[in-house]
Amino acid sequence: MNKNCVLVQAHKSIPYIFNLAKLNPNVNFYIHFDKKSDINIISGGGTPENIIILSDRVNVQWGGISQVEATICLLLEALKNPENMFFHLVSGECLFIKDFDEIQMANNQPELFMDVRFSTEFTYRVRFDCIFSDSKYLKSLIGKCFVKFNKIVDKIFPLNKNEKLYSAYGSSWFSINRQGLEMLCPYIHKEMPFFKYKVCPDEHFFQYIVYKYNLMEFVKENKRYLVWCGNHPKYLELEEILNVRSKSNDIWVVRKVTCDVALNYLTN
Known part of the structure; x- marks a missing residue:
């Protein structure tokens, strides 16, 4: 059976x-809770059989390689x-607006629904170690x-070479x-040492791999919806989410969404 699976990075209770x-x-859910989090806060009538909470937990630091390590875990x-065929990486503030049985992916060739862009504004992150x-000192003076x-x-x-990479x-x-x-796995292990001391590697790691190893032909539209407000995505209200769902058939996931809005969405 070809199953969807949802991979969640969280640091607090995620009732949605x-x-x-x-x-x-019929969907498998894998959850990584930040090692700093108290997973005893997770309650609500027991854990469904299709939820797997990772026991090998990473102490996630904002802006560091630990964010990538949690993703890889x-x-x-x-x-x-072997039943998991389609993988969806989300945060605890993401919301699915597409039914899983309506999500279409190929099962005979690689497909990466990934956001890949290029900007020289951020080359310093990948070019230099920190x-x-x-x-915790990344945010210090x-x-x-x-x-x-x-x-x-x-x-x-x-740079006079490797600028686009x-x-x-x-x-x-x-x-x-x-x-x-499976196509990415060998490159993931190969490139981890290079990114060990990079800043915000979670926003570069997979994109770097895709471009470096000539995998752009497999990249598709990201299927995510978010609205930027300054340097961060804004929290979406229920009305806006319902509007996106009614107008676009190409969006699978929206973010960011508060817990209350996400739970309200499930009842609509």
């Missing part, structure tokens, strides 16, 4: 995901089940000064079929 799992018993765990990237220095050097001494970036939330994930 638990309810979604109960409504979709989810992908590799889900890949162990020893504070996976620690010394960490911010370190990052600022890298930005300045990148502007003064621009280092400028590849995009959302860390994507969907992929089994053939696509």
Whole structure:
């Protein structure tokens, strides 16, 4: 049986995901809770059989390689089940607006529904290491000064090669079929050491791999909807979500969404 599976990175209670799992018993849900989180907060009548909570948990630091490590833990765990054919990476603030039985992916060739863009604004992240990237000190004064220095050097001494490779970036939330994930696996392990001390590697890691190894032909539209407000996506209201669902057949997931809005959506 070809199954969808949902891979969730979370740091707090996610009742929407638990309810979604109960409504979709043929979909497997894999959840990684930040190691700093108390998973005893997860309650609500027990865990459905189709939810797997990862026991190998990563201490996730914003802006560090640990975010990528948590993603890889989810992908590799889900890949162990041969029935899982379609993989959807989401955060605890994502909401599915497409029924799983309506989600279409190929099962005979790789498909990556991934956001891949290019901007020289972010080349410094991939070009230079930052020893504070996976620690609490990234947001400290010394960490911010370190990052600022890298930005300045990148502007003064621009790249004359590999510019497009280092400028590849995009959302860390994507969907992929089994053939696509199996295609990426060797490169994932190969490139992890390079990204160990990069800043915000979750926004570059998979895009870097796709471009470096000439896999762009397999990249499809991301199937996500979000609205930027400054440097961060804004929280969507229920009315806007329903409007997106009614007008677009190409969107599978919207973000960001509060817990209350997500639960209200399930009742509509």
